[in-house]
Amino acid sequence: MAYTITLIPGDGVGPEVIEAARRVVEATGIEIQWELQETGEKALRTSGSPIPDEVLENIRKNKVALKGPITTPVGTGFRSVNVAIRKALDLYVNLRPARSFPGVKSFFPNLDLVIVRENTEDLYAGIEFEQASQEMRRLREFMENEKIKVSEDAACSFKLMTWKGSIRAARFAFEYAVRHKRKKVTVVHKANIMKATDGLFLRAAKTAAEDFPEVEFEDRIVDNMCMQLVQKPELYDVLLLPNLYGDIVSDLCAGLVGGLGLAPSANLGERAAVFEPVHGSAPRYAGQNKVNPMAAILSACLMLRHLGEVTRAEQIESAISQVLGEGKMVTYDVKSTSEESLVVGTKEVADEIIARMKELSRKPY
Ligand code: NAD
Numbered sequence: 523m524a525y526t527i528t529l530i531p532g533d534g535v536g537p538e539v540i541e542a543a544r545r546v547v548e549a550t551g552i553e554i555q556w557e558l559q560e561t562g563e564k565a566l567r568t569s570g571s572p573i574p575d576e577v578l579e580n581i582r583k584n585k586v587a588l589k590g591p592i593t594t595p596v597g598t599g600f601r602s603v604n605v606a607i608r609k610a611l612d613l614y615v616n617l618r619p620a621r622s623f624p625g626v627k628s629f630f631p632n633l634d635l636v637i638v639r640e641n642t643e644d645l646y647a648g649i650e651f652e653q654a655s656q657e658m659r660r661l662r663e664f665m666e667n668e669k670i671k672v673s674e675d676a677a678c679s680f681k682l683m684t685w686k687g688s689i690r691a692a693r694f695a696f697e698y699a700v701r702h703k704r705k706k707v708t709v710v711h712k713a714n715i716m717k718a719t720d721g722l723f724l725r726a727a728k729t730a731a732e733d734f735p736e737v738e739f740e741d742r743i744v745d746n747m748c749m750q751l752v753q754k755p756e757l758y759d760v761l762l763l764p765n766l767y768g769d770i771v772s773d774l775c776a777g778l779v780g781g782l783g784l785a786p787s788a789n790l791g792e793r794a795a796v797f798e799p800v801h802g803s804a805p806r807y808a809g810q811n812k813v814n815p816m817a818a819i820l821s822a823c824l825m826l827r828h829l830g831e832v833t834r835a836e837q838i839e840s841a842i843s844q845v846l847g848e849g850k851m852v853t854y855d856v857k858s859t860s861e862e863s864l865v866v867g868t869k870e871v872a873d874e875i876i877a878r879m880k881e882l883s884r885k886p887y
Contacts, residue, residue, distance in 0.1 A: 524553040525829060528580045528587035533562040534803025535813045535868075536590025542815030542872035543588060543822040549876040550834040552826070557584060561603050562592040562803075573603045578610050581794050586829065588822055589798040593805060605648055607796060608641050613789035614687065615694045616641040616768060617824070618800055620775035620785060624847040626856050628780050635775050636760045638698060639768025640683075640691035640723070641789060646765035649680040683719045683764065688726035694790075695727075695762040696734040706738040706759040707731070710747045710767055723764050748774060776800055783814025783855040786821035788828065797825040811867035814853040816842055819875065841878035845871070 529544065531537035544556065559577045566572045572592075581587045594602040607613070618637040622628050651658040653675060662672045672678075695707050709727035713720040724741060731739040742750065744767045750757065751771070755778055763771055776785035782801035789796040799817035807813050819838060826835035845851060849858025851874040854865050866874070 524555065525586070526555045526557060526584050527825075528559055528577075528584045528589075529556040530559050530561055530577070530587055530589040530592075532590025532798075532803060533564070533593040534591060534805040534808040536592070536803055538809075538811060538868045539799060539813060539815040539818035540588065540590040542868055543818040545872050546815075546819050546838055546875050546879075547588075547822045547826065547834075549879055550826075550831075550837055552831060552834055559587075561607075566600065572600045573606050573610075578607070581607070581611060581796065585794050586825060587794070587796045588818075588825055589796050590818065591799065591801060591803040593803045601648055604798075605646065608789055609647070611789075611791055611794045611796070612642065613791040613794065613796060614640065614642050615691055615790045616772075617698070617788045617790060618768075618772040618775070618785065619824075620772070620779050622779045623784060623843055625849040625858055626780035626784065626846055627858070628778060630755055630778055633755055633779050635755060635758055635778075636698065636702075636704065637768060637772045637775060638691060638695040638760060638762045639772060640687055640763070640765050641768075642765070643683050643687040644719075644765035645679050645681045646769060647680075647682060649682060651678045653677045681716070681719050683722055685722060685726060688723045688764075689730060692723075692727040692730035692762060693733075695760055696730050696737055699737045699760045700734060704737070704759050706740065707734075708747075708758055708761050709739075709741045710744050710761055710763045710771065711741060712744050712767075713741075714743060720764065727762055744771070747771065751775065751778065772800060781814075781855050783817055783853060784820065785817050786824055788821070788824045790828075795825070795828055797821040797828070811869055812854065813868055814855050815868045815872055816846075816853075816856075819872070837879055837882060838875065840882055841875045844878050844882075845874050 531540045559580050561577055562572050565574050592603045616639040620635045622631050622633045665672045699707050711720040711724045713724045776782050785800035787800050799821050823835040823838050849863050851866050857865050
């Protein structure tokens with residue numbers, strides 16, 4: 523079967539890791555017509571918008587996209603293109619597996635966690651009012667009527683969470699647990715302090731849990747969760763989190779298994795799915811053929827699984843495990859201590875994975 527897939531190279535190191543992922547996917551023999559779409563800084567220069575309408579239309583049409591990281595200016599400039607894509611396409615869950623690989627230095631060599639992050643709501647939706655804005659002035663008036671003083675120098679972010687957004691993410695976590703024979707879902711929150719918003723998220727998780735008695739269920743307060751993850755992450759299985767905690771805790775989990783160079787993700791909705799590495803555009807490494815393409819390649823594996831191409835995904839994952847296990851041809855971030863270890867670039871790692879895939883496919887079963 524031939525597929526048509528949207529390809530978004532992104533900014534910074536994005537084009538290099540996405541090109542590596544494209545080559546590795548094609549080496550499986552799958553037939554894909556890629557439709558290239560520019561976003562971020564490049565699109566802003568050529569079309570005046572960091573997220574032109576054609577990009578969203580193209581993803582809607584193809585239903586699947588492989589995407590590189592996109593730079594978001596810090597503190598000023600345009601709003602996050604990633605948030606815009608997730609909201610516009612209602613990609614309500616961000617799935618982030620964090621798994622140890624042989625040969626990669628980690629205190630936890632057998633870790634296998636899955637993060638299910640609500641992906642469209644919470645503080646991360648970026649609904650904000652600047653100090654001097656009209657909205658902030660109106661908010662100040664409203665709060666004063668409620669006898670709450672808001673000073674002139676205040677800015678404000680809204681933490682909006684809905685039952686619909688929370689319950690569908692929670693159901694996804696339990697359905698995922700059942701489908702993948704996982705034992706436990708842990709919902710992570712700060713409902714002791716944010717009783718209305720995180721309280722709602724926790725209630726939704728408890729409600730979803732009632733329909734899945736075969737899956738163990740528990741909750742953890744987010745600060746305690748971070749400490750527990752650093753000390754004994756092997757106690758956890760599937761983690762369900764609101765958007766902002768999910769973003770932060772998934773980088774922590776990536777760190778537990780060897781870093782951002784190995785962390786893939788899938789943004790999933792009813793009508794579309796966008797696959798991308800967890801890492802950002804790492805601008806200081808852009809154009810240097812330096813960073814690890816494995817996070818992007820593993821994201822492409824999640825994409826292949828989503829398309830039902832499980833054997834091809836496994837073929838790539840086995841090759842990655844071999845390359846990492848031997849540690850001879852890897853990027854700087856997963857350099858092994860072996861004397862034979864050679865630090866190579868993004869492109870060379872992709873070449874090595876492709877060579878391993880060819881060897882593996884020649885081996886008799
Ligand atoms: P980053 O993930 O780009 O980089 C942080 C550090 O992680 C790098 O300096 C590097 O040491 C390491 N790293 C990242 N990717 C790696 C890889 N593939 N191989 C090896 N090491 C790797 O985070 P940042 O510097 O905080 O963000 C840079 C930009 O990326 C910002 O504009 C941010 O908004 C954006 N961003 C985009 C996405 C996305 O598009 N989904 C996600 C996160 C950050």
